[in-house]
Amino acid sequence: MRILDLLGVPVRAGFFRDDQASIRAGATHDGFLYSDAPLTPGFRAVREPGMAVSLMLLLEDGRVALGDCAEVQYAGAGGRSTLIDPDRLLDEAVRGLRPALVGREIDGFRPLAEEIDAALVDGGPISLPLRYGISQALLDAAAQAAGVTMAEVVRDEYDTGVELAPVPIYAQSGDDRYSTVDKMILKRVDVLPHGLINTIDGKLGRRGELLLEYVAWVRDRILHLRVDDYAPVIHVDVYGTVGLIFDGDLDAVADYLARLAKEAAPFHLRVEHPVDAGDREGQIAAYVALRRMLASRGAAVELVADEWCNTLDDIRAFLAASAADMIQVKTPDLGGVGNTIEALLDVRRAGFGAFCGGTCNETDVSARVSAQIAMACGADQVLAKPGMGVDEGLMIVGNEMTRTAALARTRSLRAAQTD
Known part of the structure; x- marks a missing residue:
C-alpha cells in the first residue's frame, strides 16, 4: 500500500x-x-x-x-x-x-x-x-x-503481550465540578473527577479547606448514588497549588495530602501535581521526598506526575528516581505516538501506574488513536477526551475501546478455528 x-x-x-x-x-x-x-x-x-x-x-x-x-x-x-x-x-x-x-x-x-x-x-x-x-x-x-x-498493530510490532481489552477510563470535570460528578457516577466511570483545582481562591482554599470539602462531597455523592459495589478511584489534579499555599514546605504538603486521603476513604485517592518545583530536577527531588514522607505517615495517596514529566527522556528520569506512583504520558507532549507507546511500556515494566493521558483540547481522531494505544500497552487508565463535557469524551474513548476489543477478539477466534 x-x-x-x-x-x-x-x-x-x-x-x-x-x-x-x-x-x-x-x-x-x-x-x-x-x-x-x-x-x-x-x-x-x-x-x-x-x-x-x-x-x-x-x-x-x-x-x-x-x-x-x-x-x-x-x-x-x-x-x-x-x-x-x-x-x-x-x-x-x-x-x-x-x-x-x-x-x-x-x-x-x-x-x-x-x-x-x-x-x-x-x-x-x-x-x-x-x-x-x-x-x-x-x-x-x-x-x-x-x-x-491500530491496537493489533501496536501489540504485534512492539510485542506488548497484552490481551486487547478496554482499560479504566478517567473523566475530567472542568469547572463544572458537581453536576458532572453525578454524570460520572451514573455512567460508572472508573476514575474521577479531576476537579480542575487550578486556583487557590474558590477551589483549593488558603488552608486547603475547599478541596477537603470537595473531596468529602465526592465521596459522599458516590456512596449516595452508587449501585452495588461501584468503587471508583478519586483522582484530583491540583496544578501545583497545594505547594503554593504551604510556601513549598513539603512536610506541610504531606500532612495535607494525608488529610485529603482520609476524606476520600473508603475510596482510593490519587493527587496529580501537588507541587511545582519549576524544573525537571527539582520536580523529581520534590516527588521523591513527598513519597517518602507520605509512606512514613501511612497515607493512602498516590502521586501522579504531569508537569515537567513531558518527554520520553523526562519520563525515564522520573522512573529511574522512582519519583511518582503514576506517570501521566501526556500524548501530545511526546511527539510521535511511538514515543507514547515506548513510555507506557517503560512505565509498566518499572512497576508504576501507566496513565495514557493527553488533554481536553485534542480531537476525536487523536482520542481514538490514544484509546487503541492504551489498550495495546495495557495502560492502567486512559483519559476521556476531548472536551470537558464528560459525556462526549466517555463516548468517543469508551466506544472505541469496546469496538476494538470485539474486533480483535473475533479475529483471534477465527484464527484459532482455522488453525
Missing part, C-alpha cells in the same frame, strides 16, 4: 487553550472567559479557542488515513511547547513531510514512524504537534493496509 499524497487542513480542537500562569495568579472570570491580560508568551487572551490541524494520507486504494496535530490546554506551561500556529504547521508539513512520504510503501508502522519522528526540517527536528499528527496517520495507514485495528 503506497502513499499517494498528504493533505492538511485546520480543524477545531475539543476545548480551549488557557494561560495557566494567569489563571493560577487569580485571573478574573468574565462569563466563560477571563478579563485579565495573559502572562504566558504567545497568548493574546487568557482563554482562546484551541487549534488543531488534521493530516490526511491518501492511499493508493482510495482510502484515507487520519491523524490530528493537537496542543495541550495549558500550552507553554510546565516545560511544554507553545501554541499551535496552523499556517506554520501546514507549511512545515508540505515542505518537510510531504516529500518524505509521497510514494512510500506502508508495510508496517514502527520503522517508518521512527524515521519520520527523527527527521529534520530546516536543520531542526519536526515540531511536536506535527510529529504527533503524522504518526497517528501512519498508524492508521498501517492498520488499514494490514486489515486490522
